[in-house]
Amino acid sequence: MIExxxxxxxxxxxxxxxxxxxxGMLFLGFAAGLPLLLVGxxxxxxxxxxxxxxxxxxxxxxVGMAHSLKILWAPVVDRIPLPFLTRLMGRRRSWMFFxxxxxxxxxxxxxxxxxxxxxxxVALWAVAxxxxxxxxxxxxxxxxxxxxxxxxxGAMAASYVLGYxxxxxxxxxGALHLAASFNWSxxxxxxxxxxxxxxxxxxxIEEPDVFVDEETxxxxxxxxxFRNGEGRSRLHTFRLWFVGAIIGPFADFWQRFRMTGxxxxxxxxxxxxxxxxxxxxxxxxxxxxxxxxxQIGNVAAAFGLAMTLTGAAVGGVLVVRFGIMRMLIATTxxxxxxxxxxxxLALLGPELYGLVVAIMADNISAGMAVAVFIAYLSSLTNTAxxxxxxxxxxxxMTLPGQFLAGFTGILVEQTSxxxxxxxxxxxxxxxxxxxxxxxxxxxxxxxQQPGHQKTV
Numbered sequence: 001m002i003e004x005x006x007x008x009x010x011x012x013x014x015x016x017x018x019x020x021x022x023x024g025m026l027f028l029g030f031a032a033g034l035p036l037l038l039v040g041x042x043x044x045x046x047x048x049x050x051x052x053x054x055x056x057x058x059x060x061x062x063v064g065m066a067h068s069l070k071i072l073w074a075p076v077v078d079r080i081p082l083p084f085l086t087r088l089m090g091r092r093r094s095w096m097f098f099x100x101x102x103x104x105x106x107x108x109x110x111x112x113x114x115x116x117x118x119x120x121x122v123a124l125w126a127v128a129x130x131x132x133x134x135x136x137x138x139x140x141x142x143x144x145x146x147x148x149x150x151x152x153x154g155a156m157a158a159s160y161v162l163g164y165x166x167x168x169x170x171x172x173x174g175a176l177h178l179a180a181s182f183n184w185s186x187x188x189x190x191x192x193x194x195x196x197x198x199x200x201x202x203x204x205i206e207e208p209d210v211f212v213d214e215e216t217x218x219x220x221x222x223x224x225x226f227r228n229g230e231g232r233s234r235l236h237t238f239r240l241w242f243v244g245a246i247i248g249p250f251a252d253f254w255q256r257f258r259m260t261g262x263x264x265x266x267x268x269x270x271x272x273x274x275x276x277x278x279x280x281x282x283x284x285x286x287x288x289x290x291x292x293x294x295q296i297g298n299v300a301a302a303f304g305l306a307m308t309l310t311g312a313a314v315g316g317v318l319v320v321r322f323g324i325m326r327m328l329i330a331t332t333x334x335x336x337x338x339x340x341x342x343x344x345l346a347l348l349g350p351e352l353y354g355l356v357v358a359i360m361a362d363n364i365s366a367g368m369a370v371a372v373f374i375a376y377l378s379s380l381t382n383t384a385x386x387x388x389x390x391x392x393x394x395x396x397m398t399l400p401g402q403f404l405a406g407f408t409g410i411l412v413e414q415t416s417x418x419x420x421x422x423x424x425x426x427x428x429x430x431x432x433x434x435x436x437x438x439x440x441x442x443x444x445x446x447x448q449q450p451g452h453q454k455t456v
Contacts, residue, residue, distance in 0.1 A: 016155035016320060021148045024205055025156050028096075028140050029163025031198025035103055035133040036164075037171040038110075038191055039064045039126045045176065045283040045293070046184050050115060054284060058409025061280040061402070063123060066130035068399035070138055074391030075249070077138045090207030092143040099136030100198045106132055107195065111188035136198070141390045145378050147208040154324070157374035158316025161367060165308045170194055173301030180293045249388040256382070260442035264380065267434040267442075269396045271373060274336050274428030275366060276401025278421060281408050285342070285417055290350035299355050304363045311367025316375075318368075324376050325439040331369035332435040336428035338365040339421055346417040373397075 016022060037043070044057050052060075077095045081087070085094035106129035115122045148156050171191055178187035254261050286296045318327050341358040348354040377397075381389045404427075412420045 016152055017159065017316075019148070019152060019155065022152060022155045022159045024147075024201070025144060025159040026163040027197060027201040028143070028205075029160035029165075030167040031096075031100060031163075031195065031201060032133075032137055032140050032160070033164030033167030034171050034191060034194055034198070035107070035129055036064075037168055038107060038175070038188065039130045039133070041279065041283050042171055042175045042187075043126060044280060045287065045296070046115070046179070048284045048287050049179075049184075049293070054281070054409035054412055056409070057284060058280060059406050060123065061408075062406050063126045064130050065399070065402050066127070066134040067137065068395050068402050070134040071388070071391045071395040073135070074138050074388045074395075077135060077391075078142070078249075078388045089202075092139050092146070093202050093205065093207055095139035096136055096143070096202045097199065099132045099134075099139065100195055100202060102132035103129055103136065104192050104195045104199075107188055107192035111185045111192060115184075137394070138391050141394065143205075143208060145381055145390060153378040154316045154319030154371065154375040157319075157378070158312050158371045160374065161312035161316075161371050162309055164370075165305050165312065165367070167194075168308075169301055169305040173297035173305075176293045176297035176301065180297075249382075249392070252382050253380075253389060253392075257380075257442065263434070263437060263442045265396055267431065267438045268377070268393055269400050270428075270431040270434060271332060272335070272369065272397055273401040273404070273431065274339055274424050275369075276398060277405055277408065277427055278339055278342065278424035280405040281412060281420065284409075285346075286355070288417070289346070291355065295352065295355070299352065300359055303356065304359045307360050307363035308367035308370075311364040311369075312371045313367075314364075315368035315371030319372055319375050324372065324379060325443055327368070327372040328376055329432075329435045329439055331365065331372050332428075332431050334365040335369060335431070336425040338362045339425040339428070343418050343421040343425075346421060 040061070043063070044061065047057050047060060048054075081091065082094045082098055085097060088094070089097060106125050109125040110122055110129065113122050113125060144156050144160060145153070175187040175191060178190055257264060282300070283296060286300060287293075291299075315327065315331070338361040341361045345354045345358045377390060377393045380393060408420065411423065415423075
């Protein structure tokens with residue numbers, strides 16, 4: 001059953017954006033969003049500007065798969081302390097800080113490496129930036145979920161998306177304008193400097209407190225005792241840590257959701273597949289159609305940001321007003337429909353009004369979807385295993401789309417831009433059916449929950 005409306009007051013719904021923790025997510029969202037395009041859309045524009053083939057660009061998009069594979073090291077971020085930093089800054093903030101420093105170094109490495117002579121080295125720097133970005137995201141996602149109560153998660157997500165999208169404007173329109181006015185080295189060097197926003201924010205915020213239930217607390221005490229070496233071998237210590245850090249998060253999920261967990265994970269994997277599938281080829285499409293880098297920066301990035309922010313803000317409010325599941329179904333339907341506007345643009349040609357219409361439809365829909373989906377994923381986590389569980393969900397969310405996106409260049413070269421965007425819409429249809437099934441059979445509000453979410 002879909003949940004009832006959460007509040008009858010629009011004023012109360014909008015006031016959630018004044019909460020200090022909600023406002024703080026704005027800057028962490030900026031830090032999380034800045035590197036995404038620099039190893040994604042902006043990176044592919046750079047490569048296409050150099051004349052790299054569409055097939056090669058498609059395969060190089062796998063550089064960004066670190067975000068899809070972050071579940072592999074999320075347990076480390078969740079449980080392993082960093083020397084000196086964790087004691088000084090806390091569990092979440094220390095890993096944020098580490099990822100941000102590595103990002104600065106990696107982006108600077110890309111800026112000072114000439115891709116015309118050292119393309120492989122640029123790709124390696126991009127891989128390092130992707131790893132650092134994914135590590136930062138693991139810690140930020142865990143912080144966001146642990147820092148506020150469930151009823152604030154929609155607004156936390158919307159604030160996060162606001163900062164995230166402002167960063168995308170900087171890494172998209174900003175980088176493209178810098179590249180057009182100067183060169184790509186100046187563009188990437190400027191982005192490395194902007195990562196200072198994330199570093200300063202991490203230094204200013206406070207580490208969140210987390211409450212755990214009795215059963216989780218008992219397990220954690222047992223594991224902690226063995227980790228402290230109370231008469232156990234190192235092998236035994238590692239085995240028990242592995243159970244607590246690796247097995248525990250997955251066992252907790254299956255215990256709470258049981259067989260409906262398969263339905264939830266399948267839905268998560270397909271929810272954004274159409275957007276991710278087409279996203280890799282967006283900038284090459286605009287360039288091939290005849291738009292300039294300045295036009296792409298102004299419309300696809302700057303105007304697109306305004307539309308995405310509109311969608312994200314509306315999505316956050318509608319989650320508070322109508323609940324997560326209703327909005328989840330609505331945004332699942334919108335995603336493939338708005339992809340069809342790009343097929344129309346492919347037939348229309350390089351008309352600026354066509355680009356405006358396509359970007360407006362797609363980005364409003366995407367902004368709503370991201371805000372709603374982040375709130376949904378947050379509702380599935382147990383704060384005892386926040387980083388690992390959320391990394392699992394977000395990895396599943398992006399991995400199918402990013403893997404298939406590696407073949408999009410071949411698809412375009414073998415067919416056409418028109419048919420490519422038709423296929424990107426069709427691939428999103430199964431998610432619509434799954435959204436309805438999840439709302440009916442796997443609604444997290446009607447299933448067993450951990451019941452220990454921090455309230456601030």
